[in-house]
Amino acid sequence: MKNVFHKPLLIIRKKPEGENSIEEFANRIKRYLDVDIVTCPCASVTIKGLWENIRFARTLRAPVYHIVSPGEAYLLPFLSGGKRIITYHDLGTRYASRNALYRFVRIATGITPSKYFADYITFVSGQTCREYTEHVGTCRSGGMKIIYNSYDDRLVPAEKTGRNKFTVLQIGTADRKNIMGTIEAVRGLDVKLNIIGKLKEKHIQKLEAYHIDYSNRTDIPYEDVVKAYRDCDVVCFPTFYEGYGLPVLEANVMKRPVIAGDIGIIREIGGRAVFYADPYDIKSIRNAIVTLEKDRDLRQRLVEEGVRNAGRFAPEKIYGQYQKIYSRFLLCGQHHPAKIWRKRKR
Numbered sequence: 001m002k003n004v005f006h007k008p009l010l011i012i013r014k015k016p017e018g019e020n021s022i023e024e025f026a027n028r029i030k031r032y033l034d035v036d037i038v039t040c041p042c043a044s045v046t047i048k049g050l051w052e053n054i055r056f057a058r059t060l061r062a063p064v065y066h067i068v069s070p071g072e073a074y075l076l077p078f079l080s081g082g083k084r085i086i087t088y089h090d091l092g093t094r095y096a097s098r099n100a101l102y103r104f105v106r107i108a109t110g111i112t113p114s115k116y117f118a119d120y121i122t123f124v125s126g127q128t129c130r131e132y133t134e135h136v137g138t139c140r141s142g143g144m145k146i147i148y149n150s151y152d153d154r155l156v157p158a159e160k161t162g163r164n165k166f167t168v169l170q171i172g173t174a175d176r177k178n179i180m181g182t183i184e185a186v187r188g189l190d191v192k193l194n195i196i197g198k199l200k201e202k203h204i205q206k207l208e209a210y211h212i213d214y215s216n217r218t219d220i221p222y223e224d225v226v227k228a229y230r231d232c233d234v235v236c237f238p239t240f241y242e243g244y245g246l247p248v249l250e251a252n253v254m255k256r257p258v259i260a261g262d263i264g265i266i267r268e269i270g271g272r273a274v275f276y277a278d279p280y281d282i283k284s285i286r287n288a289i290v291t292l293e294k295d296r297d298l299r300q301r302l303v304e305e306g307v308r309n310a311g312r313f314a315p316e317k318i319y320g321q322y323q324k325i326y327s328r329f330l331l332c333g334q335h336h337p338a339k340i341w342r343k344r345k346r
Contacts, residue, residue, distance in 0.1 A: 002061050008035045008326045009062035009082075013069035014043045021246070022069045022089070024222060028152055029068075032319040033326065036062075044071055044109065054078050064329045066322075074109040076117035083119045083329035087147075090124075090243020091131040116140055120325060122147045124244045127265045145325075148269070149244050150318035151310060154222060157255040158230050165213070166191045166293050169232035169256075171225075171247040173197030178238045178261065178279050183207060185238075185285035191293070194228055196220065229254040234292050234299070237261070238279040245269050249313055252306030257299045259288040273309035275302060 010026045026037050041056050042049035057075040066085040067073060076084050091111065111132075114121055119142040123129040129146050138144060160167075168191050173179045179195065183206050186193050193207075193214040207214050217224065229235070235251040235258040242263070248270045251258035260266045261279035275292060278284040292299055 001059060003038070003059050005036045005038075005060070005062040007062070008033070008064040008066055008330075009060065010035055010037045011057075011060075011065060011067045011069070011072060011075065012037060012039050013072055014040050016043065024152065025087075025089075025149065026068050028150065028315070029319060029322060031153070032315055033323055035066075035326075040069075040072060040075075044074075050074065050109065064326055066326075070114075071106075071110045073111060073113045073118075076113045083332065084117060085120045085122065085325065085329075086114050086118050087122045087124065088114075088128050088132060088243070090128055090241075091135065092241050092243070111136060114139065118142055119329070120145070122322075122325075124149050125265055125268055127268060128243045145321070147321045148313055148318060149246055149249070150313050150315045151246075151249050151253045152222065153315055155226055155229070155250055155253045157253065160231055160233065164192060164231075166234075167194055167232045168192070168289060169194045169196070169228055169235050171196050171235070171237065171250075172239075173199055173203065176239060176241045178240055179203060180206065181238050181279060181282060181285055182236050183210065183212065184282045185236075185289060186212060189286075189289065189293075191289070194232060196225060196228060226254075229256055232256060234259060234289065236285070236289065237266075238277055238285045239263070239266070240279050242266065248274060249310060252310040255303045255307065257292055257302040258306070259285065259292065271305070271309050273302060273305040 010029060012022055012026050015023055029035060030037055040053045042052040044050055044053060053075060057078045060079060061081050063082045065079045065082050067075060068087050070086055070088045073086055115136050118139055121139045121144045123132065123146050125148065126146055168186060170179060170182050173195060183203065187210045193212055195214060195216045198218045199216050229250060235247060235256050237247045237258060237260040239245065239261045242265045245266050248258050248260050248266060252273050257275060259275045259277055260270060262276035266274060275288050277288040
């Protein structure tokens with residue numbers, strides 16, 4: 001049985017527990033553009049899961065396919081009758097997999113197919129584009145373009161509610177997000193640590209051993225993420241590696257100062273709107289937190305820089321670039337060139 005769509009079709013992974021970034025990316029596109037979304041039926045972590053997803057992909061019919069979960073790049077050869085786009089958010093996590101066999105499989109399923117079967121590849125940052133060209137080369141059958149991520153228009157800044165102690169917000173708990181560095185940095189400080197993301201047992205043990213005042217939530221609605229930004233005084237994001245670093249931009253939009261790891265991608269996205277810390281140096285992270293807690297004027301300067309920085313990533317600018325790609329492919333495929341720009345939905 002065929003699943004027929006008459007609009008650009010976004011294909012996303014089956015969502016892993018505790019992760020939601022790719023899903024939010026797809027949903028933001030849908031709020032601005034007239035597209036459809038389908039979710040793969042299985043996680044791509046077993047041969048059976050890969051096969052079931054391939055079978056599912058072969059039932060799809062659309063004028064334009066856009067794979068927004070690049071781990072599903074292996075589906076590209078099995079998509080029929082339309083142009084094929086894929087977006088890469090980062091590549092470093094695939095090349096840094098836990099062993100050689102696992103790394104080979106992740107590259108073979110998530111990277112190599114796009115070189116030969118994608119009609120267009122987009123990258124969310126210059127860093128990710130450089131990583132692709134260094135490891136893979138260029139797309140043989142189509143074009144390549146950097147399209148930065150936008151912020152979510154549900155992010156509306158507001159004053160912190162209540163008069164709680166100085167609150168530090170960390171988004172993400174994967175090892176590369178350096179949650180352990182943040183835990184070590186706030187040890188002994190009279191602050192509250194709010195963590196969004198699934199904690200491992202080792203994290204909980206440290207938090208309790210250090211008697212840190214903390215809260216933790218995972219798999220929460222985006223509205224609760226917005227509230228977490230509103231209820232914090234500073235966002236701490238001392239990451240070791242990112243393909244983009246969306247929490248930096250979200251903090252800018254929410255008018256909260258942000259501490260982030262001093263790495264190339266954060267410099268690319270954050271510019272002057274970030275208090276940079278060495279992610280490998282606990283004292284550097286701690287000094288950043290203490291400095292921002294004490295220096296109200298510095299916090300305000302970072303907020304002002306953040307507002308200016310966020311203007312570079314306004315939704316209309318970002319999603320208009322996807323609209324141009326979709327519209328071009330709809331015309332090339334002789335499909336009706338209907339206007340696909342949606343009225344903003346909040």
